[in-house]
Amino acid sequence: MSVNDQTSQQRRSYALLPSGPVSRFTWAMKDCWTIVMQELTHLVRQPSTFAWQLGMPVVMVLMFVYVFGSAMDVTGQGAGEGYVDYAMPGMFAMTMAFGFMNTAFVVTLNKEKGFMDRFRSMPMSPSAVVTGRGVSDIIQAGVDLAVIAGVALVIGWRSGGSLAASMLAFGLLLWLRLALIFVGIYLGLLIKNTEVAGSLFAVAFPLGFISSVFAPPEMMPGWLGAIAAWNPVSSTANAIRELFETPGAGVGEASYWIDGHAIAGAIVWPVVIMAIFVPLAVRQFRNLSK
Amino acid sequence: MLSSELAVQTRGLTKRYGEKLALDGVDLSVPRGSVHGLLGPNGAGKTTTVRILATLTRADAGEAVVAGYDVRNQPREVRASIGLVGQQTAVDDLLSARQNLTIFGRLFRLDKATARRRADELLELFGLADAAKRSPKTFSGGMRRRLDLAASMILAPNVLFLDEPTTGLDPAGRREVWKTVRDLAEQGTTVLLTTHYLDEADKLCDRISVIDEGRNFIEDTPAGLKRRIGDERLEIAADDSAVLAQVAQIAGRVAGAEVTVVEGSLSVPVARGVRALTEAAAEIRQQGLEITDIGLRRPTLDEAFLHLTSRTEQEAAR
Numbered sequence: 001m002s003v004n005d006q007t008s009q010q011r012r013s014y015a016l017l018p019s020g021p022v023s024r025f026t027w028a029m030k031d032c033w034t035i036v037m038q039e040l041t042h043l044v045r046q047p048s049t050f051a052w053q054l055g056m057p058v059v060m061v062l063m064f065v066y067v068f069g070s071a072m073d074v075t076g077q078g079a080g081e082g083y084v085d086y087a088m089p090g091m092f093a094m095t096m097a098f099g100f101m102n103t104a105f106v107v108t109l110n111k112e113k114g115f116m117d118r119f120r121s122m123p124m125s126p127s128a129v130v131t132g133r134g135v136s137d138i139i140q141a142g143v144d145l146a147v148i149a150g151v152a153l154v155i156g157w158r159s160g161g162s163l164a165a166s167m168l169a170f171g172l173l174l175w176l177r178l179a180l181i182f183v184g185i186y187l188g189l190l191i192k193n194t195e196v197a198g199s200l201f202a203v204a205f206p207l208g209f210i211s212s213v214f215a216p217p218e219m220m221p222g223w224l225g226a227i228a229a230w231n232p233v234s235s236t237a238n239a240i241r242e243l244f245e246t247p248g249a250g251v252g253e254a255s256y257w258i259d260g261h262a263i264a265g266a267i268v269w270p271v272v273i274m275a276i277f278v279p280l281a282v283r284q285f286r287n288l289s290k
Numbered sequence: 291m292l293s294s295e296l297a298v299q300t301r302g303l304t305k306r307y308g309e310k311l312a313l314d315g316v317d318l319s320v321p322r323g324s325v326h327g328l329l330g331p332n333g334a335g336k337t338t339t340v341r342i343l344a345t346l347t348r349a350d351a352g353e354a355v356v357a358g359y360d361v362r363n364q365p366r367e368v369r370a371s372i373g374l375v376g377q378q379t380a381v382d383d384l385l386s387a388r389q390n391l392t393i394f395g396r397l398f399r400l401d402k403a404t405a406r407r408r409a410d411e412l413l414e415l416f417g418l419a420d421a422a423k424r425s426p427k428t429f430s431g432g433m434r435r436r437l438d439l440a441a442s443m444i445l446a447p448n449v450l451f452l453d454e455p456t457t458g459l460d461p462a463g464r465r466e467v468w469k470t471v472r473d474l475a476e477q478g479t480t481v482l483l484t485t486h487y488l489d490e491a492d493k494l495c496d497r498i499s500v501i502d503e504g505r506n507f508i509e510d511t512p513a514g515l516k517r518r519i520g521d522e523r524l525e526i527a528a529d530d531s532a533v534l535a536q537v538a539q540i541a542g543r544v545a546g547a548e549v550t551v552v553e554g555s556l557s558v559p560v561a562r563g564v565r566a567l568t569e570a571a572a573e574i575r576q577q578g579l580e581i582t583d584i585g586l587r588r589p590t591l592d593e594a595f596l597h598l599t600s601r602t603e604q605e606a607a608r
């Protein structure tokens with residue numbers, strides 16, 4: 001038996017290239033799906049990676065709710081009162097926000113390990129490398145949310161909103177995650193190696209914490225509060241608080257204009273992020289061949 | 291326009307990274323179905339050349355045609371014709387060996403069943419059938435390399451680029467890879483490989499381009515290259531300098547060439563190595579001279595480069 005037996009008997013030919021815009025599109029979709037399957041197979045074969053990734057938000061939920069939460073008075077009804085309901089939407093939003101690190105890490109890893117080169121030297125759709133990443137990240141984010149929601153239900157969190165409003169809330173969370181995927185792809189392509197990717201925490205922490213995730217910006221010093229209020233993560237967190245009809249959400253007059261327009265913010269911020277980072281990511285992808 | 295009769299042809303490939311001129315005019319002509327070696331030291335520009343030919347990097351200047359297609363203007367056609375095994379192994383450690391090959395098969399437009407069948411065929415062919423379900427993480431370097439090679443041959447490419455395919459492998463692993471490359475070439479695939487090793491280029495290649503500092507200054511057959519590099523040398527060491535002087539006389543007579551003596555050992559170029567060695571050894575023994583070492587040595591690649599570069603400079607100066 002030799003290398004060229006059977007399947008490969010036909011030498012390579014133009015059959016490997018799409019012949020028009022329609023077949024180019026369907027092939028791009030198929031390639032994207034193949035990459036998605038590859039990524040999802042990782043989760044099945046190595047559930048521990050996935051567990052680690054989920055571990056952080058779950059530990060954070062428990063820590064904040066039980067350790068710090070008992071000292072927090074977010075509803076004005078006494079320390080600890082209603083903090084689970086306040087913090088949970090924040091945790092959801094933060095998990096989505098921190099997800100970009102994961103995207104960036106995997107993109108950098110693929111680049112570092114020569115995977116990107118192999119894909120780029122193949123007659124597959126070049127965009128599939130990136131779109132496949134995006135789709136599998138969204139699927140993974142959906143699973144993340146489901147697990148954290150499960151933990152939240154166990155510790156006593158309930159959505160006060162209608163089913164439709166709750167679904168919309170999860171939709172807004174995934175919308176934020178989608179926008180941040182492009183940030184992750186851009187950073188992943190920009191970053192030299194996975195060691196540097198590890199230090200993205202330095203970017204992620206302020207993004208996650210200087211926000212309304214754990215405490216209302218009104219409780220922070222003025223300038224910091226303003227930054228926190230205008231943080232895209234805050235808009236999403238506040239929007240889903242509204243949709244979950246979290247007690248105490250929007251109590252008192254909103255100190256910042258954006259506080260009063262959380263749902264609009266949760267829709268528009270991701271659009272702004274994508275408007276900036278999609279072109280950046282595309283340019284960075286093209287720069288790979290520099 | 292470059293010829294499309296050749297599998298790979300480049301003219302004046304130039305690539306600059308900031309201050310560093312990585313390629314300074316690389317000209318290659320690789321006939322279809324041949325195995326061509328790019329031989330050069332670290333930083334010579336081998337990987338850069340391969341990356342440009344595999345459409346991963348764009349050249350600043352110069353032309354390159356691969357399998358009849360221009361790498362700059364027809365990258366998709368080039369990609370449909372080539373296989374690439376990069377300097378690093380690009381296999382997915384989180385998947386099994388079989389899953390790795392199946393994914394690549396799917397990306398080569400095979401349907402699911404065919405992709406699986408092809409994966410199994412290749413695993414069999416590369417001696418990985420027993421390890422099909424294992425993660426490449428648990429593989430030896432040679433096994434990983436073979437899996438990597440298998441992935442580049444899902445559909446036998448017209449032109450295959452191998453960037454240092456045997457670096458880090460033990461002799462057995464190297465021989466396995468060599469055999470695979472020869473098989474492929476026999477089936478009509480053109481192979482362009484890079485290497486640091488003279489013996490590897492010698493064993494595998496029809497022709498060798500020697501590249502250094504971004505320029506390929508010599509192209510020749512392995513035999514021709516060895517001739518240019520110079521013959522083997524007979525080296526003899528002795529503790530006693532008087533003895534060494536006597537031995538030098540013998541060696542000079544046997545080799546018919548000028549002997550150089552440095553620090554207790556002598557060195558002389560020999561045309562027919564084994565014969566010179568045995569003759570010299572016999573005579574040394576006959577005269578009862580006490581030596582500590584005797585052997586044949588080929589010039590190392592470093593010496594060869596020094597030799598080749600200085601000669602081309604001399605030729606250029608003339």
Ligand SMILES: Nc1ncnc2c1ncn2[C@@H]1O[C@H](COP(=O)(O)OP(=O)(O)OP(=O)(O)O)[C@@H](O)[C@H]1O
Nearest residue numbers: 307310311312330331332333334335336337338339
């Ligand atoms: N992406 C890059 N950015 C900056 N410099 C680069 C880059 N790639 C290569 N170079 C430089 O270009 C030169 C040629 O590198 P190349 O990798 O082609 O050498 P090589 O012959 O493959 O070496 P080796 O045997 O070490 O693999 C080197 O000086 C290298 O430092």
Ligand SMILES: [Mg+2]
Nearest residue numbers: 336337338377
């Ligand atoms: Mg190299």
